[in-house]
Amino acid sequence: MTPNAEKIDVAQGTTVTLNVTSDQDDEIxxxxxxxxxxxxxxxxxxxxxxxxxxxxxxxxxxxxxLEKVIAILNVR
Ligand SMILES: [Cu+2]
Known part of the structure; x- marks a missing residue:
């Protein structure tokens, strides 16, 4: 899985876009x-x-x- 629990900083009000590909059905x-x-x-x-x-x-x-954390979004 990539990324794997990566910390990402974003400013409040930012539009966050998820682009996901997976070899199995999933829910992000x-x-x-x-x-x-x-x-x-x-x-x-x-x-x-x-x-x-x-x-x-x-x-x-x-x-x-997968029950795994892909990313941690730090909004400030
Ligand atoms: Cu959840």
Whole structure:
């Protein structure tokens, strides 16, 4: 998995875009405030989605299928 728990700094209000390819069906979840943002990924098909980093703090973006943290978004 790449990246693997990489820390990424972004300014509050930034639009964050996820470009994901996977060899298995997955659900990518940005654990931002509230329900966060979820991106459905089909095996072998590139998936793209974006959300606004509206709140400051540290948020995990994880793969629900692998149960691993892909990136940690530090919004300030
Ligand atoms: Cu999650």
């Amino acid at each position: 979840h940005a654990h931002t405030a509230g329900d966060g943002y979820e991106l459905e990924v089909k095996a072998g098909e590139p998936a793209t989605g974006s959300f606004v980093a509206a709140d400051t703090g540290s948020f995990e973006i994880e793969s629900h299928h």
